[in-house]
């Protein structure tokens with residue numbers, strides 16, 4: 202006989218497990234079905250293990266700079282296997298934590314592959330056979346996987362996707378990274394810091410193309426200073442694979458050149474996991490591999506919701522979790538608030554870090570705003586200089602008419618931790634007046650957030 206629940210969540214990534222826990226907290230009987238690993242891509246193959254790798258690279262980079270701080274670290278090296286083992290260990294610690302949290306909240310976890318044969322019904326193929334479940338509400342949180350372009354498909358030997366790059370079979374000497382979004386640039390930063398001669402190819406006219414144009418330019422300057430080669434408006438047309446090298450045909454400005462590498466990382470985006478679930482039969486609308494939803498994550502099929510990466514951009518863990526919480530509260534009859542796309546921060550943990558929220562200056566102008574723009578450089582901040590991190594900038598964009606904070610854009614040390622200040626400001630619909638009134642502790646990098654706002658109104662003190 203089918204087991205009945207109030208809510209069945211398919212997928213235990215940051216979207217699914219958070220939705221399951223929140224629904225259980227609200228008194229609902231919840232099942233969470235997962236085919237591979239609790240924690241999803243984020244904890245196993247995404248956010249967390251990449252940050253563990255990048256931390257090793259950051260420590261290594263600081264050791265290289267020891268002299269700048271009056272220290273000597275003459276004999277130091279890295280052991281890639283140990284760096285990777287640490288990253289895998291961090292991922293494992295966190296995924297077992299998710300198992301513990303689900304258990305604590307009395308969520309029934311079923312390990313297996315789910316399909317939805319009819320509205321309100323879920324079939325799960327497990328190691329032992331199959332299980333039938335029913336529920337009035339189903340939350341689809343099946344996530345996404347790496348996009349593969351024809352001819353550039355990863356093979357795990359010389360051409361890698363993010364999973365291969367997280368458990369690399371060798372240390373690249375000459376690395377090509379295809380794509381300069383967050384994933385591509387983070388891997389480029391990691392391997393470049395550890396000594397790989399790194400080239401990044403970006404089809405758009407600048408690296409990190411979703412960021413504010415000035416931030417891209419500053420980030421590029423720093424990447425190049427660290428020895429990376431950046432090719433913009435360039436396309437990798439094909440890869441010729443040999444036993445120990447790959448020859449890439451790269452087209453720029455109408456010319457094609459052939460360059461040799463020993464390793465290639467393909468980071469050309471992701472596609473939603475929408476297949477083999479029975480969605481077409483249910484009449485769920487799919488647009489370019491993503492489930493189409495309204496602002497409450499409703500699919501149009503009664504009782505079926507889609508959250509996180511499977512429901513489209515931005516492909517970020519915190520967006521998935523926020524949607525998970527919102528849908529659980531909606532199902533439980535609470536006053537749920539749809540997520541505001543312009544309040545979702547984006548962070549890239551390369552060196553230097555990049556973080557942003559809201560509209561870029563160009564997008565704000567495109568949207569018809571007359572803007573006031575503030576900028577403050579790291580070189581004007583005491584803490585940045587004390588840290589030995591004088592490169593970077595904080596830029597703020599305001600509606601000139603109302604003072605509404607439209608966007609904030611940062612490049613430099615620790616900005617992924619700073620951006621949250623502006624996110625809170627945006628959520629509270631703050632204007633320049635409240636931000637100027639706020640007291641920022643000294644000496645901190647956060648003072649630059651204040652100064653950037655002041656600068657938009659001609660009042661910056663330290664620059």
Ligand SMILES: Cc1cc2nc3c(=O)[nH]c(=O)nc-3n(C[C@H](O)[C@H](O)[C@H](O)COP(=O)(O)OP(=O)(O)OC[C@H]3O[C@@H](n4cnc5c(N)ncnc54)[C@H](O)[C@@H]3O)c2cc1C
Pocket residue numbers: 211212213214215216217234235236237238239240241242243244246247248249251313314315316342343344345363384474478508509510511516517518519520521548
């Ligand atoms: C290298 C890399 C680095 C990243 N870094 C960051 C970062 O720093 N910050 C950030 O915010 N985001 C980052 N991301 C993106 C982040 O990982 C995703 O946005 C996030 O994992 C999406 O969560 P989700 O719950 O929607 O899906 P996922 O995490 O993909 O989880 C979906 C789960 O569903 C399961 N599943 C799929 N189909 C079925 C089925 N039929 N039955 C049962 N289970 C199923 C899958 O096994 C998976 O565990 C990164 C991604 C990558 C690849």
